[in-house]
Amino acid sequence: MKLLFLVDAMLGNIARKLQIFGYDSEYKSNIDDLELIKKAKNEQRIIISKDRELIIKAKKQGIISVHITKENEIEQFLEILEQISLELDAVSGDRARCTKCNSLTSQIDKSNISDKIPQKVSEFNDKFWKCNNCDQIYWEGTHIKKMQEFLEKIKLGRRA
Ligand SMILES: [Zn+2]
Missing domain, CATH: 3.40.50 (Rossmann fold)
Structure with a gap:
């Protein structure tokens, strides 16, 4: 569960x-x-x-x-x-919930949101997710990469 x-x-x-x-x-x-x-x-x-x-x-x-x-x-x-035992094997944008409202997110095609994200972001990212509730948009370059680094530090801490 x-x-x-x-x-x-x-x-x-x-x-x-x-x-x-x-x-x-x-x-x-x-x-x-x-x-x-x-x-x-x-x-x-x-x-x-x-x-x-x-x-x-x-x-x-x-x-x-x-x-x-x-x-x-x-x-x-x-x-x-x-x-508590948590499943922290990997960080994935498909699993991540919205950090604004805690709702689930769904992958969304870049072409549908190109007017809502900065040009640079669009150039350097291919996978995007949109909150099913508040429409907040996420991409790998931001929270996912940072969280992967955070997870590595946690794993190091557990071994120490
Ligand atoms: Zn949301």
Whole structure:
């Protein structure tokens, strides 16, 4: 079963990386602990948070929760991996979710979006994806390549 996440607002960077790895990861600001716990419980989401009090409350409710204590993103990801097994074999634009709205994306032909992307981007990229919900356009040159590098660092960290 694919894991779902609910990430606290302080960890938006982690939520976005999980989305690029293909995980449904909502992140919420302006939501109080009780509401957040209720949402996680209803939607069977794993809570990821820096807030120790919240983690304790969530665990009491039987919700799988990961307490993040580190500041560095690589170390934060390693903290998650110590507690949860994620499939992080490779990064793929076909699997990545929209980092603006957490929705699924679909591959789109370059000719359909040529008026919406800079000329240079169009010249140097062949594969494009569009969010099924908010129409945000993605291409390999941006988040996918950066995430591949990030993934390599995580793998190195796991071996260390
Ligand atoms: Zn979107």
